[in-house]
Amino acid sequence: MLTKSAAKKFFIIGTVVCSGCFVLLTVDTISRVPKQTNADKITPQVIHGKDLWDHNNCMGCHTIMGEGAYYAPELTKVYERRGEVFIKSMLKDPASMYPGQRKMQQYNFTDEEINSLVAFLKWVGEVDLNGFPAKPDMGPAAAKAATMTLSQIPTPTRPVVYDQVCVACHALQGQGGVVGPALDGVGTRRAHDYLVSWLRDPLAVKADSKMPKLPLTDEQIQELASFLSSQK
Ligand code: HEC
Ligand code: HEC
Numbered sequence: 001m002l003t004k005s006a007a008k009k010f011f012i013i014g015t016v017v018c019s020g021c022f023v024l025l026t027v028d029t030i031s032r033v034p035k036q037t038n039a040d041k042i043t044p045q046v047i048h049g050k051d052l053w054d055h056n057n058c059m060g061c062h063t064i065m066g067e068g069a070y071y072a073p074e075l076t077k078v079y080e081r082r083g084e085v086f087i088k089s090m091l092k093d094p095a096s097m098y099p100g101q102r103k104m105q106q107y108n109f110t111d112e113e114i115n116s117l118v119a120f121l122k123w124v125g126e127v128d129l130n131g132f133p134a135k136p137d138m139g140p141a142a143a144k145a146a147t148m149t150l151s152q153i154p155t156p157t158r159p160v161v162y163d164q165v166c167v168a169c170h171a172l173q174g175q176g177g178v179v180g181p182a183l184d185g186v187g188t189r190r191a192h193d194y195l196v197s198w199l200r201d202p203l204a205v206k207a208d209s210k211m212p213k214l215p216l217t218d219e220q221i222q223e224l225a226s227f228l229s230s231q232k
Contacts, residue, residue, distance in 0.1 A: 035128075036127060036128040036129075036130075037127050037128075038123065038126055038127065038128075041123055041126070042123065043119065045115065045116050045119040045120075046116075046119050046120050046123045048113075048116040048119075048120075049116035049117045049118070049119050049120025049121070049123075050120050052109075052113055052116060052117050052120070053117065053120055056107060058075075061104070062074070062075045063075065063076075064076050064124055065124070065127075065129060065132070065133075066132070066133065072104065074133060075121060075124070076124055076125065076129070076132075076133055077125050077133065078121055078125065079118070079121045079122045079124075079125040080125050081164070082164050082165070083160065083161060083164035083165060084118055084215075085161055085164065085165050085214050085215055085216055085220070086164055086165045086168070087117075087118055087121060088114055088118060088215045089165075089212055089214055089215060090104070091107065091109055091114045091117060091118075092109070092114065092215075093106070093212065094106055094107075096212035097168065097169075097212065099179060099210060157227060157230070158227060159220065159223045159224055159227055161216065161220050161223075161224065162224060162227065165214065166183075166224070169211070170182065170183045171183070171184075172184060172231065179210075180210070180211055183228060183231060184231060185231060185232060186228050186231050187228055187229040187230055187231045187232045188232050190228070192225055192226070192229045195224070195225040195228050195229065196221055196222070196225045198211075199214070199216055199221045199224055199225060200213075200216075200221060201213045
């Protein structure tokens with residue numbers, strides 16, 4: 001049994017040591033924040049994107065770093081997962097990337113606003129969150145497409161943009177989405193030039209095309225057309 005004065009001492013020393021640890025750990029955490037959040041990369045464009053994120057209530061449906069609502073996909077790592085092309089199309093015309101499914105709001109953003117939101121989502125994705133989120137919860141349809149790996153096709157020949165965007169709607173060797181036709185053997189069916197024009201603007205090739213015009217760069221189009229041409 002402790003005497004009354006020993007108990008008092010025990011209490012006081014214990015409290016001082018624990019409070020001291022707490023203060024030290026807090027200071028340590030705060031000192032790491034600028035590095036973990038890449039504070040030097042918070043450009044005016046990122047700040048503009050954050051303002052748009054706040055003022056348009058994206059959090060009413062989405063989460064970032066676990067905060068927000070759970071109606072729509074978690075977006076902390078969306079830049080890495082989907083890439084610019086997908087995100088830009090989504091913000092320009094929300095129905096385009098998920099045809100026939102529940103809809104995201106149409107915002108009528110300008111290109112500048114879209115670029116700022118993309119910059120913000122890129123910055124968010126680069127924050128060091130000590131491993132969070134472990135596995136992004138992307139909603140059933142997106143998760144199905146995003147977890148697909150076209151293991152049979154070696155990665156170096158498969159353009160990154162294919163895995164980020166095309167896989168959401170097209171299957172190749174039985175893996176991928178089912179919104180568009182499977183692309184197996186497309187290199188036999190379609191000439192290289194046809195593929196280039198198609199990727200530039202599907203609606204110019206086929207007026208009632210269900211494939212959206214995607215904001216692909218010429219370089220990405222060439223890379224994709226060569227890749228598709230090799231699918232024989
Ligand atoms: C009314 C709810 C709602 C609001 C508000 C909303 N979204 Fe969405 N968003 C969705 C839904 C739903 C999807 C997925 C589409 C589907 O499942 O059909 C989505 C998908 C996305 C995607 C693609 C994610 C992926 O992994 O495929 C991005 C990027 C996105 N939203 C960004 C935004 C941004 C930025 C804002 C604010 C400017 C916003 N959203 C506001 C409902 C919403
Ligand atoms: C939002 C869904 C969607 C996305 C994303 C998408 N596609 Fe498509 N794609 C379609 C649909 C739907 C069709 C069929 C269009 C039609 O015939 O009306 C199609 C058709 C095609 C065709 C023509 C196939 C043929 O046999 O004529 C090619 C090639 C193609 N897509 C390539 C791509 C590539 C490469 C990407 C990625 C950059 C991509 N698509 C992204 C939905 C999509």
